[in-house]
Amino acid sequence: MTAKRWFQTTAIDYPNSRPHIGTAFEKLGADVQARYRRMDGYDVFFLMGNDENTVKVSKRAAELGQDTQAYCDDMARQFQEVWKALDISYDVFIQTSSERHKQCCRKFIQRVYDNGSIYKGEYGGWYCEGCEEFKSDKDHKEHSGLCPNHKTPLVRRSEPCYFFKLSAFQDRLLKFYEENPDFIQPESRRNEIVSLIKTEGLRDVNISRQGEQWGIPIPFDPEFTIYVWFDALLTYITGIGYGDDAELFAKYWPANTHYIGKDITRFHTALWPAMLWAAGEKAPEKVFAHGFVYRKNESTGDVEKIGKALGNVVEPMEVISKFSADAFRYYFLRECPYPSDGEFSWGRFADVYNSELANNLGNLLSRAITIPAKNYDRVLDGTAQRTPDAAVPGLNLTNFVAELRTHIEACRYNVALQMIVQDFLTPTNQYLETNAPWKLVKTDKDAAKKVMFSAIQSLRIASILLKPFIPRSAEAIYTSFNFPKSWGDVSYDDAAELKAQPDDLRVTAELVDGKVKPLFPRIA
RNA sequence: CGCGGCGUGGAGCAGCCCGGUUAGCUCGCCAGGCUCAUAACCUGGAGGUCGUAGGUUCAAAUCCUACCGCCGCAACCA
Numbered sequence A: 001m002t003a004k005r006w007f008q009t010t011a012i013d014y015p016n017s018r019p020h021i022g023t024a025f026e027k028l029g030a031d032v033q034a035r036y037r038r039m040d041g042y043d044v045f046f047l048m049g050n051d052e053n054t055v056k057v058s059k060r061a062a063e064l065g066q067d068t069q070a071y072c073d074d075m076a077r078q079f080q081e082v083w084k085a086l087d088i089s090y091d092v093f094i095q096t097s098s099e100r101h102k103q104c105c106r107k108f109i110q111r112v113y114d115n116g117s118i119y120k121g122e123y124g125g126w127y128c129e130g131c132e133e134f135k136s137d138k139d140h141k142e143h144s145g146l147c148p149n150h151k152t153p154l155v156r157r158s159e160p161c162y163f164f165k166l167s168a169f170q171d172r173l174l175k176f177y178e179e180n181p182d183f184i185q186p187e188s189r190r191n192e193i194v195s196l197i198k199t200e201g202l203r204d205v206n207i208s209r210q211g212e213q214w215g216i217p218i219p220f221d222p223e224f225t226i227y228v229w230f231d232a233l234l235t236y237i238t239g240i241g242y243g244d245d246a247e248l249f250a251k252y253w254p255a256n257t258h259y260i261g262k263d264i265t266r267f268h269t270a271l272w273p274a275m276l277w278a279a280g281e282k283a284p285e286k287v288f289a290h291g292f293v294y295r296k297n298e299s300t301g302d303v304e305k306i307g308k309a310l311g312n313v314v315e316p317m318e319v320i321s322k323f324s325a326d327a328f329r330y331y332f333l334r335e336c337p338y339p340s341d342g343e344f345s346w347g348r349f350a351d352v353y354n355s356e357l358a359n360n361l362g363n364l365l366s367r368a369i370t371i372p373a374k375n376y377d378r379v380l381d382g383t384a385q386r387t388p389d390a391a392v393p394g395l396n397l398t399n400f401v402a403e404l405r406t407h408i409e410a411c412r413y414n415v416a417l418q419m420i421v422q423d424f425l426t427p428t429n430q431y432l433e434t435n436a437p438w439k440l441v442k443t444d445k446d447a448a449k450k451v452m453f454s455a456i457q458s459l460r461i462a463s464i465l466l467k468p469f470i471p472r473s474a475e476a477i478y479t480s481f482n483f484p485k486s487w488g489d490v491s492y493d494d495a496a497e498l499k500a501q502p503d504d505l506r507v508t509a510e511l512v513d514g515k516v517k518p519l520f521p522r523i524a
Numbered sequence B: 001c002g003c004g005g006c007g008u009g010g011a012g013c014a015g016c017c018c019g020g021u022u023a024g025c026u027c028g029c030c031a032g033g034c035u036c037a038u039a040a041c042c043u044g045g046a047g048g049u050c051g052u053a054g055g056u057u058c059a060a061a062u063c064c065u066a067c068c069g070c071c072g073c074a075a076c077c078a
Helices: A021-039 A055-063 A068-085 A099-114 A137-142 A166-179 A187-200 A228-233 A246-252 A262-278 A316-322 A325-335 A346-375 A397-409 A413-435 A437-443 A445-466 A471-478 A492-496
Strands: A005-010 A043-050 A092-095 A118-128 A133-135 A155-164 A208-210 A221-226 A257-261 A287-290 A293-296 A342-344
Touching: A005 A021, A005 A246, A021 A043, A021 A257, A021 A287, A021 A293, A021 A316, A021 A325, A021 A397, A043 A068, A055 A068, A068 A092, A068 A316, A099 A118, A155 A208, A155 A221, A155 A262, A166 A187, A166 A262, A187 A262, A221 A228, A228 A262, A257 A262, A262 A287, A316 A325, A325 A342, A325 A346, A325 A413, A325 A471, A342 A346, A346 A413, A346 A437, A346 A445, A346 A471, A397 A413, A397 A445, A397 A492, A413 A437, A413 A445, A437 A445, A445 A471, A445 A492
Parallel strands: A005 A043, A005 A257, A043 A092, A257 A287, A293 A342
Antiparallel strands: A118 A133, A118 A155, A208 A221
C-alpha cells in the first residue's frame, strides 16, 4: 500500500569546490518539502548527488596532485558532511562516477540512439590551442577573439561529435507546457522558458566529447565520452533503479519535483523531458527553479554575487558551528524567498535570529516552562481530558493550517514562517501579557493555571508547524511537555485543533536551578 | 528592439493580477508599562508626494504609455 509516494531531487553539484550557502539554500528548500510530505504520510524518496564526470573536476584533481576518483570520493564525503550537519534528510546520494550510474547511463543513451534521436555530426567552435579546449561564443566576443588566458587568437575548428535531436521535440515541449501549466515553477520562470523557445527555438545539442579520459564512454562509439549534462540529468533516474531495478523505478518515476537553481532551468525543462521522451519515458511532473542567495557586503552595502572571485564565500559550516543548524535553516527559509532571490549578511542574520528565534519563540518557551515549574511543581493538575481554550482566540486554526499548507506546497516558506511568527507566536506572547498568569497566580491559582494550559497548547501547535523548518528545535519544544502523541507521528493536521490529553499536562524539560537552558541564546 | 525581475518612511519587505476605509509588517529609533522570561515581553509614538513624467477614471501604490535607475539570465558559474 503506497497510496502516496513523493519522489524529489535537488540538482547535483560540481565538486570542484566545497558547498557554500547558496548551494545549501537549494537543499534546504527541498528538505522542508521532504519533511513536510513525510509528516503527511507520503512515502518520500529524496535524491541528491554530485556531478563528477566533467573535465573541470579531473583538472581540479590534477592540480591537487590527486587521483580523480579519490578526489571525487573525498568531495562527496565532504558534501555529505555538510548536508548531514544541516539535517538535510536525503535518502540517497549519487556520485556520477559510480559504476552503477555509468552502466545505467549507457543503457539509456543506447536506447535513445536506437530510437533514432542521436546522430553523428560536426561541432564547430572557437578553439584555443594553448588551452586545448573550445571557448564559448561569449568568451570570444568579450575578449575580441582572443583567449582569455593566453591572449592568443582563437581559431575556428570543428570536430566530429554526436548530436541529440532536441529541435525535433520543440513542438511537443510547447504543447506539454501548455497542457501542464504547473510543470515549470514559479510562473516567472515558465514564462521565461516559453518565450525563449518561441523566439529562439531549440537547436540540436552536442552530447559528446572526444579524447577525454575521465567520463563515461559512449557505448556505440567508445572514442567519445558522454557530455556532462546528458549524464548528470540521468542521475534522477539511475538513482531510483533505471536500467537495473524496474520495480523501484516504476514506483518512483515520474518525479514529483526537481528542485534546481534558476540558472539551469532550460536544461531541466527542455533538454531533460526531451531526453526522456526520446528514451520512451515520461517527463517529470514539476521543475521548481529557486532563486539565488546574494551576499550583502556589510561595509559597502552592495549586494554581490557569491563567488571565489569576490572572496565573499560563506561556508555553511561557519554558521552552523557558530550557532546551530536550525539557526542556519531558519535564516534562509525565513529571510530568502525560495522562488526568488535573497541576501545574506551577518548583521541581518543576527537581527532575524535574535528577534524571532531568541526573543519571540525561545523566550516564549522559557516563560511557558518556568511558570508551571515555579508555581505548580511542573504539573497542571486537573487538565487531563480537558481541551484548552485558545490562546489566540481570533484565529481559525483550521483555516490557518490550510493556508500554511498552501504556502509550503508552493515553496513560499518565508511567507509560512512569517505567518507562524506574526499570527501565532506573537499573539501568544500578547496573551500571556494580557492575562499575566505570574500575577494572577497570587489571587486565583486555578485561573492562572488555565492561562498556562492554553499558552502551552500554542507551543504544541507551533512546534508541529515548525517541524519541517527547524526539526531539532521543534522537537525540543514538543518534548518539553508530556504531549501524548509521539513526535515521530505528528502531522500537520494535529496542529489544526486544540487537543485534550489523557494525563495532566506536565513540564518534562530539564531544569537547572529552576531555569531552562535557552533554546536560542541571544547573539550579543 | 534578446528574455526576465525590481524601484513603497533609516534598513528589509507585503500590498499591485481582480483600482476605492486613516498605505500594512519586521528590524532600528523615541517614550511608557510589566517583571514570569534569554536586558527578553507588552502598549504607544515619530518617520513615506508608493522611481520620474504623462494618461484613463468620480477614485491609482494598484490599470495604460514613455522615461530614469538597479539587478539577474543569455545554452559548463547553485
